[in-house]
Amino acid sequence: MSTIVLGAVAYDAKVVPIWEGIRAHFREVGVPMDFCLFSNYERQVEALLAGHVDVAWDTPLAHVRVRRRTGGASQSLGMRDTDRDFRAKVVVRKDAGVRTLADLHGRTLAVGSRDSTQARILPLHFLAQAGVDLARVRVLPFDTDLGKHGDTGTSELDVLAALRDGRAQAGAVGDLVWVTEQAAGRVDPARLEVLWTTPAFDHCMFDALPSFPQDRARAFWGALDAMKWDDPRHRRLLELEGLRRWVAPREEGYASLVAALDAQGGW
């Protein structure tokens, strides 16, 4: 089998050891794979569409763009267990007197980068759907690491910092950042609490063009599926990439993002 060329975005230095490790695993199970790193998801999507890479490890925003640009014919090859049923949290300062979503009117809501699905696009979309008039909310954006689609988590930590020091009374962050920060003891429970949780949506996906051969797609999935949490050779890679196991793809988890991009003109 010819080498599968995979694209990934270098949102952090750890991306290099992650994909070098996964490449070694793929070769061990007889699926030759190599990877290219991109500085942003826009460049990676264009490279996939131009056929320069076979598979792209995409954020939800990149994924729905690939779906649209291929007329819905692109192939989805797999995702992390953590990519399913993602949610965003609206966190508030306890001293701000924000008890309901309507109390957000006239307050400052900190949000993440404009290409972050979990910290900006979907929380604003779901809040509008839930009846919040965003025109009456002062939105404080943290447009850090644009092009990385929120992968770095920096803008979410910026949101929490703005809440901590009172620049905002409310803020939107992904649920994993929120529980991870709490479990690590970096959230003062006397000062911050959750006001609201969004509906669930799905996160990253391996995308391939419609022309990617079936046997190579199957081999790609087989190699992913052979990575085991309890195997010391795989454990560190899975920890770094933020999953316990790879799971089969599904499309329904992206419907809300498509609707949000339509409504926000965000394509």
Next chain:
Amino acid sequence: MSEAPASGRGARGAAGSASAGAVAVDVGDLPLGGGALAVLRPALALLAPGGVLSVRSTSSGFSEDFASWCRAERHDDLGAETGPDGATTHRVARGADGVARGPREDGMRLPRRDGALLAADVLAAVPFPARADPGSGFAPRGAQVEPGGPAYPVDLVERDRVAPPETARLYDQAVAAQWDAARDVPWDRVGALPPALERAVGQTMTFLAENELSALWVPAKFLPRVHPAYAEVAMLLGITLADEARHIDVFLKRARAGGGGLGVSHVTTSRSLLSLLEQEDFTEAMFLLSVLGEGTFLDLLRYVETHAPDEATAVLVARARADETRHVHFGLAHVRHALAHDSTLYGRLEAAVRRRAATMGDAGVPPAVQDALTVLAARGTEPRAVARGHEAFRALLHEMHENRMKRLVHAGFTPEQAQTLSDLHTPNFM
């Protein structure tokens, strides 16, 4: 000695078997990141995968966060109900990832003997495993080990090659028998000896210290190769190293306390000790060092003690000999245990002794050592006394051979094998 009942393991498994049923905790108004995790995580850890935990909470923030936490930790959120009191009860099934291996040591109570807790009783309650997994790393034996950990670079991973059952008892004895080389020797009782006798003491002490240095370096080499599941072996080796450090210390002090100073280090000794240091097999090294070497050393120490020219020398040599007796016991236990489990071992040990003998050529006991031991037994250089000293030295060589034979038979060798091994033993004694 009062005998308490052996530790009960019957109660263990109570927590493990809770997996079948459900467990409930109440986290009150604690937020998820404000203490609730410290209650619910240990409760979940008592369950097997699929086991259900109910969590009662009166915090609205907790209820918002709990499902996300379950998602992050791959537990199965089974939903929540809010009761008439306003409290919410969440139900969660434990996920299958990262479940630590082995049962919890619930209900383990170690016996006391006259108020003391002995390592031997710990070992009886938590026996050595037949094989140890390098993936359990430094996890103490008996701990539940999360799977997926890195493999450690340890290669002594079989009980029958590394950990005889006597290990913990010898460790207990060693700890109780520690002494202080600075204060537990009557240093003010170093005699004012004739110069020739004092120089003989200095030469004897030089030889003893040189051999003791090898006894510190050789076991140290194997300690990091012992799997931590056999920690008592490493602990015993550790305290043995402390013994050897004390012996080096005390012999060098004696050489310099009375004006004799250090003597000569011979090539025969150097070559003999290097061949010990170059051993790579733990059992072969224990056999050469502890059974043959330190065993023979016991006879030498008894000789020096018998002929000690002053009280300080007699005391310090007697104390070192008491320590060495334990080292020889461990070596014997190790070899006896290994011989019983490995029919090829005798052949390997004999080959190791032959290889070592070949590097020694036809060297005899280093001359300066032979002379010093003769003058020591003669208490000086008066000719008729020296004749007696010479006889004593010849008797020592004979006694060393006889006792090596006894020890080898005790270790599990046949008399013929013992004869072969003893005849090939190094003229350096160690």
